[in-house]
Amino acid sequence: MEYPSLLIERAVEEISKLPGIGKKTALRLVLHLLRQPANFTADLLLALKDLRENIKYCTTCHIIADTEKCTCQNAYRDTSVICVVEDTPDVLAIRSTGKYNGLFHVLGGRISPVDGIGPENVNIESLINRVKSEDQVKEVILALSTTIEGDTTSFYITKLLKEQNVKVTTIARGIPVGSELEFADEVTLGRSIASRMLFSQD
Amino acid sequence: MEYPSLLIERAVEEISKLPGIGKKTALRLVLHLLRQPANFTADLLLALKDLRENIKYCTTCHIIADTEKCTCQNAYRDTSVICVVEDTPDVLAIRSTGKYNGLFHVLGGRISPVDGIGPENVNIESLINRVKSEDQVKEVILALSTTIEGDTTSFYITKLLKEQNVKVTTIARGIPVGSELEFADEVTLGRSIASRMLFSQD
Numbered sequence: 058m059e060y061p062s063l064l065i066e067r068a069v070e071e072i073s074k075l076p077g078i079g080k081k082t083a084l085r086l087v088l089h090l091l092r093q094p095a096n097f098t099a100d101l102l103l104a105l106k107d108l109r110e111n112i113k114y115c116t117t118c119h120i121i122a123d124t125e126k127c128t129c130q131n132a133y134r135d136t137s138v139i140c141v142v143e144d145t146p147d148v149l150a151i152r153s154t155g156k157y158n159g160l161f162h163v164l165g166g167r168i169s170p171v172d173g174i175g176p177e178n179v180n181i182e183s184l185i186n187r188v189k190s191e192d193q194v195k196e197v198i199l200a201l202s203t204t205i206e207g208d209t210t211s212f213y214i215t216k217l218l219k220e221q222n223v224k225v226t227t228i229a230r231g232i233p234v235g236s237e238l239e240f241a242d243e244v245t246l247g248r249s250i251a252s253r254m255l256f257s258q259d
Numbered sequence: 260m261e262y263p264s265l266l267i268e269r270a271v272e273e274i275s276k277l278p279g280i281g282k283k284t285a286l287r288l289v290l291h292l293l294r295q296p297a298n299f300t301a302d303l304l305l306a307l308k309d310l311r312e313n314i315k316y317c318t319t320c321h322i323i324a325d326t327e328k329c330t331c332q333n334a335y336r337d338t339s340v341i342c343v344v345e346d347t348p349d350v351l352a353i354r355s356t357g358k359y360n361g362l363f364h365v366l367g368g369r370i371s372p373v374d375g376i377g378p379e380n381v382n383i384e385s386l387i388n389r390v391k392s393e394d395q396v397k398e399v400i401l402a403l404s405t406t407i408e409g410d411t412t413s414f415y416i417t418k419l420l421k422e423q424n425v426k427v428t429t430i431a432r433g434i435p436v437g438s439e440l441e442f443a444d445e446v447t448l449g450r451s452i453a454s455r456m457l458f459s460q461d
Contacts, residue, residue: 072308104273
């Protein structure tokens with residue numbers, strides 16, 4: 058498409074580098090910004106600038122935070138259990154279920170030899186050190202994707218934690234709540250039969 | 260949702276003010292920015308800042324442009340016809356058809372009494388002056404939305420141009436190319452029969 062202005066072309070180019078945003082959407086956003094008062098754009102830019110320059114990662118659990126010590130060690134949390142996830146959105150998703158009140162550990166990715174991501178590229182070492190140094194930790198819950206990479210990472214962590222005195226569990230894999238059996242794939246259905254459990258409404 | 264950081268919360272808040280972007284998408288974009296090198300965000304912010312601060316509107320045709328005189332008066336354009344549109348994306352859409360080589364006039368909106376937008380809030384007066392002062396203009400094509408507001412605006416402009424020596428036309432309303440008759444609404448189908456024309460493959 059031929060843009061009427063180089064400024065627009067450059068803005069569209071930059072915005073459409075974001076995931077899930079194509080050139081048409083980018084143009085729509087650009088024109089929206091131009092129709093709003095100038096401080097609308099200024100506020101947006103300032104928020105993004107502050108974010109990129111001042112964001113920290115908690116040195117304990119690696120969650121994105123405003124300081125290097127996040128609220129992960131709050132007194133009201135159950136410090137005997139650590140839930141291992143791939144990224145920060147997973148933390149938010151698990152928190153919003155209201156079913157978990159323990160600690161978290163963000164790996165920042167998963168082991169994927171195909172993409173050149175080895176165990177040293179994700180926060181696995183600090184997890185092991187954490188389990189070693191914090192005596193109160195009794196259980197590590199692996200809440201990773203049910204993909205080859207996720208399972209590889211889970212196996213690797215399980216192996217490393219074998220010598221430690223902790224229980225290693227994984228979140229249940231099975232039929233999603235509210236879905237019909239006939240639409241489930243065979244692997245999921247097979248796993249859900251193998252991992253059958255006592256009936257409860259919870 | 261409870262965010263792990265105030266910086267993230269603020270960035271999500273600002274991004275989700277954009278049209279078509281909810282909080283979940285905004286969070287995904289924010290996390291994407293954090294995973295990219297810092298200059299990725301810097302380039303984006305600079306492009307948007309430049310855009311907002313330096314964009315101009317052509318004083319003749321009101322198209323968004325880098326200068327106050329856009330390329331609308333290029334020698335190779337057909338200056339005998341002005342196509343009136345609501346906004347800049349319409350200009351781009353019509354240009355990309357390759358079927359029009361005349362001038363444009365961007366109204367910057369349409370008359371909509373319900374939203375408090377009267378004829379004085381859109382660039383109608385400058386259109387009339389343009390037609391009056393530029394003798395070579397022989398036709399004004401109205402390419403506005405087929406909504407009540409679009410039609411109201413078209414009627415208003417047609418009335419004002421009645422005394423001028425120009426032909427006022429509107430783009431054809433009918434069945435979109437490639438669509439089935441049975442899915443067309445009655446009004447469109449009715450109009451397309453009333454405005455029937457000689458068959459051509461063009």
